Amino acid sequence: MESAAFVRSAFEQLGLQLFERGWLSSNNVLFRASRSTPATIVDTGYGSHEAQTQALVQEALGDVALERIVNTHLHSDHVGGNAGLQTRWGCETLVPEPSFDLARRWDETRLSYEHTGQTCPRFKVDSPLEAGGVLRLGDYRWKVATAPGHDPDAVLLYQPDSGVALTGDALWERRLAIVFPALEDDRAFDDALSALDLVERLAPRVVIPGHGRAFTDVAGAVQRSRQRLHQFIRQPERHLDYAERALLMFHMLEHRRRTVSELLTWLASTPVFVRIVARRGLGAGEAEINARRVVDSLLAGGQLQRHGEWVTLPGSPG
Template identity: 50%
Template sequence: MPAPATGEPGTLALALRRALGLTLLERGWLSANQAVFHAAGGTPATVVDTGFSSHADQTMELVDHALAGEPLGRIVNTHLHSDHCGGNAALQRRGGLETWIPARSVAAVRQWDEDRLSYRLTDQPCPRFVTDHALVPGERIVLGEAAWEIHAAPGHDMDAVMLFEPQTRTLIAGDALWEERLAIIFPELEGKDGFGPTRATLSLIERLSPRTVLPGHGRLFDDVGRALAASRERVAAFERAPERHAQHAARALLMFHLLEVREGGFDELVDWMCRTPIYRTVASRAGMDEARAAAWASMHLRRLVDDGALVEHDGRVAVRPQAQ
């Protein structure tokens, strides 16, 4: 079943709008989804996650449209990857809003530590923004008319949080659970334990037993058992063969970079991989010297072209026109 286009909500989306004053803006892979809440009582209109920086104008238009003239008063971020908070700076420039981020990320944002915030590691741009409040696991935050529980969601990002509304059992999962795929488990790429925390977060989601999940990417879904089983299978497969996870990550990060830049010379892209810290880390952990790392990078790019994920013409590689 195809995902309903933004503006033509399906049954699940309508139920959420009625029960929680929540609109999901489904984006692509470069920009994460937004959950938009109308103001209620003393609670300001809120957007959860703000997409990638190059999409900031589009994000603002979509949010304004969803709020139908109500001023946005608050940004909440599930985590601070560049595709989830890249619109924060542009929205903050308009003034009149507060920004809530996961408690574990507050110090890094105050110092704008690009190493801790992953932007240097992945060579993904994210304009500097400020923060006013921390999302503390165990506490609650009111979004619309309902109080949402804040839960730690380590794994993909060790600092991430999820938001859970217990009456309707709705989960804003960020990148902790997707319907079909599994997000990169970043700590593992640097030799830290990420599989264990990922498994623990999946178990927490199972205990919360959500009826509906709003993922960071992709449509909202209600077959949560199936998504959990698929994610667990993938984690187990990666734990058995961690080099497969590194390969999956290499491809996913390369695809993300191409979604950002749209196209580049084949050699230029291989060079980009060879100088980007996350690839250097993965290659050196696998014991590759520079020549082997370059061959490895080139092999991944070639494979994405051969698989049809990217197109090549005259030594230049591009994303397919409809990719976002």
């Protein structure tokens, strides 16, 4: 438990509070206001959890206003609370520089929401977050570094004095996030490896990932992620399998229950799955067969349950 005490004292020193959320919403990291910087949140969860995100922030800040939002990348589960927080507190919003213009213009085809069949309330952006730069959070200076792979535009934040890093979806403790650009081109796995190399060089003592608890066995997490990536490089079709399953489970976390036919229609028509079908070398006519295979494999594995025509998450009432 020594590491838990170390983590607590590092967070206290940095003036940060971690809201560990789950898989539908990313974690949120809230920084207290200091003399030089306003109260700031890093990543804001999924849109359907907006009210919960605001309640967590309100409870932690009391009368202090949230004045700034920083996003590690623009996936729906990291920016879904932006719009609501902006409406309530008028926060300034910083996003990674390569995504800044897309978000400013709200380019639906190039932002990921249409592609993945996810929803995200439109938000405004104020400033680009430059990789290689420094961001003040609380009383400390955090380095901003590019962390591609899962998302080509993502950044991670690193605080050298305390050795705390916010890795977003570039590094989790046990699992590996989908490497989205590798659904188009297998070479993108190399970018994910380079993000792991960067974390290894920085050698943080504590990682706050985009999902899951904060952890201190960073070398172990890097090693597991690397092994998984090498497995995907050897057998890219396993990454396609993983992506299909993870995206369908995310959809079920959002909607809770769907009929079989709704799921099959959604899978066969959502661009990311259409793309995966093409990557498998299947014709468009085989999309439905592929969709059925994905649903059946999750039902067989117990990750989903079927009650008549309805598909639910385990433990949900039919």
